[in-house]
Amino acid sequence: MSTIECFKSNRKIHSLQQYNASLVALITRTKSVEIFSPLECKILQNIYSDLLKEETTALAFHPKLDLMAIANGETLYIIEAKEHKILETINTHDGEITLLSFVASAPYLISGTKNGRVIQYRYKGKIHISRLCSFPFNRVDYKTIIHNNYVSTIASNKQYVASSGYGGALTLVKFNSHAKKITFTISESRINTIAFLNEKKIIFANVDGIIFIAHIRKNAAIKKIHTQTNDILKILPLEDTDYALVVSKSTTIMLIDIEKRKVIKDNFLKFEKEITSVVYLESKELLILFCDNTIKKVLLKSQADLKAYLQKDELPKALQLIEQNPFLSNTQEALEIEQQYKKISKKALMYLIMSNNTEKLTLLKPFETIRSKKDDEKKIIQAHKNYQQFYHHFKNQKYTLAYALAEQYPALKLTPLYQKMETIYKTTFTQAQKKLLQNNAEEAKSLLLPYMTIPSKRALIHLLIYQNKTFISFIKALATKDYETAHKLIQQEKLLTEIPSYIALKEEHSREIQKIKVCIKEAQIELALQLLNKISNTSLFQEELQSLKKQAQKAQELLNAYEKDNFIKCYEILDENSELEIMQLAQLLENHWNKLIDQCEIFALDGDIKSVQEKLGELIHITTRRDKIGDLLRLCFHSKIKNELNTGQFKSAENFIYSYIDIFGKDSEIQQLIHNYERSSHKTLAITISQDEYKARDAWCHSEYFSQK
Numbered sequence: 001m002s003t004i005e006c007f008k009s010n011r012k013i014h015s016l017q018q019y020n021a022s023l024v025a026l027i028t029r030t031k032s033v034e035i036f037s038p039l040e041c042k043i044l045q046n047i048y049s050d051l052l053k054e055e056t057t058a059l060a061f062h063p064k065l066d067l068m069a070i071a072n073g074e075t076l077y078i079i080e081a082k083e084h085k086i087l088e089t090i091n092t093h094d095g096e097i098t099l100l101s102f103v104a105s106a107p108y109l110i111s112g113t114k115n116g117r118v119i120q121y122r123y124k125g126k127i128h129i130s131r132l133c134s135f136p137f138n139r140v141d142y143k144t145i146i147h148n149n150y151v152s153t154i155a156s157n158k159q160y161v162a163s164s165g166y167g168g169a170l171t172l173v174k175f176n177s178h179a180k181k182i183t184f185t186i187s188e189s190r191i192n193t194i195a196f197l198n199e200k201k202i203i204f205a206n207v208d209g210i211i212f213i214a215h216i217r218k219n220a221a222i223k224k225i226h227t228q229t230n231d232i233l234k235i236l237p238l239e240d241t242d243y244a245l246v247v248s249k250s251t252t253i254m255l256i257d258i259e260k261r262k263v264i265k266d267n268f269l270k271f272e273k274e275i276t277s278v279v280y281l282e283s284k285e286l287l288i289l290f291c292d293n294t295i296k297k298v299l300l301k302s303q304a305d306l307k308a309y310l311q312k313d314e315l316p317k318a319l320q321l322i323e324q325n326p327f328l329s330n331t332q333e334a335l336e337i338e339q340q341y342k343k344i345s346k347k348a349l350m351y352l353i354m355s356n357n358t359e360k361l362t363l364l365k366p367f368e369t370i371r372s373k374k375d376d377e378k379k380i381i382q383a384h385k386n387y388q389q390f391y392h393h394f395k396n397q398k399y400t401l402a403y404a405l406a407e408q409y410p411a412l413k414l415t416p417l418y419q420k421m422e423t424i425y426k427t428t429f430t431q432a433q434k435k436l437l438q439n440n441a442e443e444a445k446s447l448l449l450p451y452m453t454i455p456s457k458r459a460l461i462h463l464l465i466y467q468n469k470t471f472i473s474f475i476k477a478l479a480t481k482d483y484e485t486a487h488k489l490i491q492q493e494k495l496l497t498e499i500p501s502y503i504a505l506k507e508e509h510s511r512e513i514q515k516i517k518v519c520i521k522e523a524q525i526e527l528a529l530q531l532l533n534k535i536s537n538t539s540l541f542q543e544e545l546q547s548l549k550k551q552a553q554k555a556q557e558l559l560n561a562y563e564k565d566n567f568i569k570c571y572e573i574l575d576e577n578s579e580l581e582i583m584q585l586a587q588l589l590e591n592h593w594n595k596l597i598d599q600c601e602i603f604a605l606d607g608d609i610k611s612v613q614e615k616l617g618e619l620i621h622i623t624t625r626r627d628k629i630g631d632l633l634r635l636c637f638h639s640k641i642k643n644e645l646n647t648g649q650f651k652s653a654e655n656f657i658y659s660y661i662d663i664f665g666k667d668s669e670i671q672q673l674i675h676n677y678e679r680s681s682h683k684t685l686a687i688t689i690s691q692d693e694y695k696a697r698d699a700w701c702h703s704e705y706f707s708q709k
Helices: 303-311 315-324 332-355 358-367 376-385 387-395 399-408 410-414 416-437 441-451 455-466 468-479 483-492 494-498 500-521 525-534 539-563 567-576 578-582 584-605 609-621 623-646 650-664 668-681
Strands: 002-008 013-019 023-028 033-037 042-047 058-061 067-072 075-080 085-091 097-103 108-113 117-122 130-134 151-156 160-165 170-174 182-184 191-196 201-206 210-215 223-226 232-237 243-248 252-257 262-270 275-280 285-290 294-299
Touching: 013 058, 013 275, 013 285, 023 042, 058 108, 067 097, 075 108, 097 151, 108 151, 108 160, 117 151, 117 160, 130 160, 130 170, 130 623, 151 191, 160 191, 160 201, 191 232, 201 232, 232 275, 243 262, 243 275, 303 315, 303 332, 315 332, 315 358, 332 358, 332 376, 332 410, 358 376, 376 387, 376 410, 387 399, 387 416, 399 410, 399 416, 399 441, 399 455, 410 416, 416 441, 416 455, 416 468, 416 500, 441 455, 455 468, 455 494, 468 483, 468 494, 468 500, 483 494, 494 500, 500 525, 500 539, 500 578, 525 539, 539 567, 539 578, 539 584, 567 578, 567 584, 567 609, 567 623, 578 584, 584 609, 584 623, 609 623, 623 650, 623 668, 650 668
Parallel strands: 058 097
Antiparallel strands: 002 294, 013 023, 023 033, 033 042, 058 067, 067 075, 075 085, 097 108, 108 117, 117 130, 151 160, 160 170, 170 182, 191 201, 201 210, 210 223, 232 243, 243 252, 252 262, 275 285, 285 294
């Protein structure tokens, strides 16, 4: 790794945060902020503000824009960072803010409070948009006060906000629709880090060192990786790979394989001092803060570096790079490099066999420094010494002995002779299979008997010779497309999946499945159903086929609803069938909804109830998005009441308060507004017993005020 000693601060740095696309904010213990350039390794700017003080409870920077948010207790400030200009001051009433996080792809700021609430705000507007969730998740007794409640971490992508808090639960909410709120309760310990792997998967870790990987869907099977480290601070997925870096309160950074669910290297990066904070930059660099206030910059090698070595024909450097960075091993470039190295090894071996001259072995000299290749020259010399014996066994059809030599000296597998031997074996296996189908078991046995002692082939041959009834039944089932019988036989004998005819069927099936998925995506449902019917009796893969059939049918329902202009039905189908998100129509509908919500939030912040109703139109009655719509309507009333109070229109404010209670009930937000009204107007509102009763969050949809006409 290229590691640079980047910076040493005289102050105690608390943490690092991404500040727009290319800079990093250094946050000190005293809440002062310095803007740092990783490229130049120097401080570019100090941010001074009277708002930054010991009482500051949370601080966040937008990852792309020059915006920062400061929370001092329950007061939230949105600031233009360069000019130190206060854009918004928001007096919240949801508890002391302890955590802030900007959503990079939308104009939202998310806060976590000391009483376990996760609240969504817009940059412009002094009232929160929505309460996304509250912790503890499974709280039953709301009268019992939890003194140590918290929100521990917040993360977001283009669609979801994920947060975790008291009790170790993790909740995902679609911030523009609130459809299908998902909660994972697998971790009973505090979760300190969450990261989105892609649009469909999420990864998170708790303080006990357990990493969890889950698909973003209800009742998802959650996979675990048990590490030997506690207090995981951050998980950094490496783009376009199946790997991630795991940062903990230690002197090392761990590398994990997400797909294989295992730790690759405990000490992928090792340092002398304990790590305090890490930022992963767009330039594929890590900026690491240590406990002694020093900062190091580590350049992570990428697929582009590998490609550059490949283009320059610098294979030794490329292989060294892969060895040092295992996360590059599954790239297309890595596979091509391995093939080129194999050709060089084969060339060296064949020259040695043909000329008995070690001159060409110099081709392998540059690879001696690579741990996985350093013994290859010795292996080729050993293969050369045993080649004549290998050839002798092959010539005399003593394949057992020839294969045994190839296992002992793997470089012999590079020779054309070994490839010819493999071709003969495949031909012999096919012939034996035919003999069995002709009820000639003895001849089949005599054909394969020479291969019985070869470890890599023994099990399958044993199945064919000694369980020939099972084998024959399986081959016949495949030939006659009796997939139900074939499926039952596979359940009895898993080895049948290694038979070439089954492998060929599986590959053909995969190609058909891809065609069907493309058809659904492009709304060619009739063609998708035709292709499904064509392979519908392939009960070997029934679970996947049934899932695709259901998806195609739901896609057709969506198209039918769209053609009839029934947009309520369209959105309800989408919310209940997340697999339809791949469809171009689904993306079109979601883009329309996002624009609609963006406009409605602006109206709501102005207290313009009528415009919100008109803009939503019939969509106000989408049952699956009722939570989001309800939050918008509440926001309309909050803003309207506040505007009336600010202009001294107390009678109007009073009427709106009563209307709000009748529609939404008496929640914490309206109680605060009642308090403000009574303090400003010097009057006490007459709340009846019925108005004091609790109402469900979706009670508004039964109100005549918003009733469907």
